[in-house]
Amino acid sequence: MKVLKYACASICLLFSLLSSGCMSAQTDKYVELDSDSQQTAFYEERFTELDAMYYMNGRVDMTVAQVYINDMENAINGDSLKKADCARLYALQGLIGLLKGDTSFARDRLNLSRAAFKGDVRASVLEERLNRKKSGSKKHNENALFIIEDALNSYSEKDYAASVAYFDEAFLLLDSFYQDNYRSLRDFCWSMRSTAKVNGDSNYDKLLTKNKITVENMLELAASRGDLMYAYTAGKAVSSSVLYKRVAQAGDLTSCQSAYKNQGPLSKDATVSKTVCARFLWNLWNKKKNTQDQLNKYSAMFVDASMQSPVPDVRRDSADFDAVLGVVENDLMHLEDGINFAGDKTVSAVEFIELLQKFN
Incomplete structure (x- = not known):
């Protein structure tokens, strides 16, 4: 040296x-x-x-x-x-x-x-x-x-x-x-680097350091990213509980698979995993692109029971089959080893923000 x-x-x-x-x-x-x-x-x-x-x-x-x-x-x-x-x-x-x-x-x-x-x-x-x-x-x-x-x-x-x-x-x-x-x-x-300071909000700053976040935290982070959540905030500051309620009612936290819709939205206190991210991002992606008719396109492609899932650790009949394949194909998320999705892996605040940066 x-x-x-x-x-x-x-x-x-x-x-x-x-x-x-x-x-x-x-x-x-x-x-x-x-x-x-x-x-x-x-x-x-x-x-x-x-x-x-x-x-x-x-x-x-x-x-x-x-x-x-x-x-x-x-x-x-x-x-x-x-x-x-x-x-x-x-x-x-x-x-x-x-x-x-x-x-x-x-x-x-x-x-x-x-x-x-x-x-x-x-x-x-x-x-x-x-x-x-x-x-x-x-x-x-x-x-x-x-x-x-x-x-x-x-x-x-x-x-x-x-x-x-x-x-x-x-x-x-x-x-x-x-x-x-x-x-x-x-x-x-x-x-x-592209995250603006949020009026010196110490709670927000603390949130950014979390290695594990809840669904409610995830929505707070998403709302901080420009107009990404404008449909739910109208550009105004809203409480995390109100934001969760609006997003949940809109269906963005519910499986897009018809067989699982009756399970309702994810709990606001649920820990965010890769699968949870995939569900939210896939719903949000199609809503922003106005392509809700594509939400279940992978299930339609793999309708034959004899067909194997292209991602070994994501079952064809799982609640988030379409969501996982959708976010991977659109390069919103990735396979951990090029083969498996590792959907149970938790997502940190910083990792979630990195995912949001891929939205156009």
Whole structure:
């Protein structure tokens, strides 16, 4: 990993400082250090794992975080690291402490990092986070780690398109583990890049983080997508209960198979699976295209009892046979392995929004 450093006042002094122990004092800054020790690189990777977890989930595993802090402390006290490496580990300790919510510890580690070796970029990142300042273009142009900071700041501000751009730029410049660890966060931003902020609605923001959603949640998300649900909202904000009632009465939550219509609509509290999505999306798709006469076209094609379903895990006589085949053929949803639909698999809020983006 490349780490930027500042110009030295003296090459000889720099050499002697890098060769000395962690705790002796010095004041020079460095311009560029082309490789970290394996030990600091290891903890850099561990930190990015925790960092990505924090930004995605709003928390970290406290036990794991403390283990990393303790391990770094042992490494620092082991007399085998150069001063620059000690500075990096102190800064990483502080960053992890900040993820844990321990600001006092983070500031203490920042001071130790500065004392060990000034100019470490992670110490600068820690200082930025402690001061709650967004790194500007000047700083992120100096070091790729500040581009990651811009990506994270943009994510926090729900500027998802900018966050994607920053992540992609940083991934080109940094070691592969940055991409591995921040990939889920970057992909979330990609999914959300065209999602407008909903008046700072914290409930909506919280909904977006759910790995499992209910039918009622699904309809709320659909209603947030422009005029997709205009027939039920007339462009106005409606409560989730009213929205559910209108959609259910319209039949969009009921099987399009005549043999199952008497089962009625899906419950508003039902967990959304791929099959539930298929039912709603197939009904909505045909309503928007004004092709309700095509709702049962697959059943008509496979009317002969001897014919096998083209999707092995979706029975020809199942309640959502037409819906599954319809969403797959129209590329609204996909087969998990190219063969089976895996209809029982739950759908997250972000995954559902990705499906909605396929509507014209």
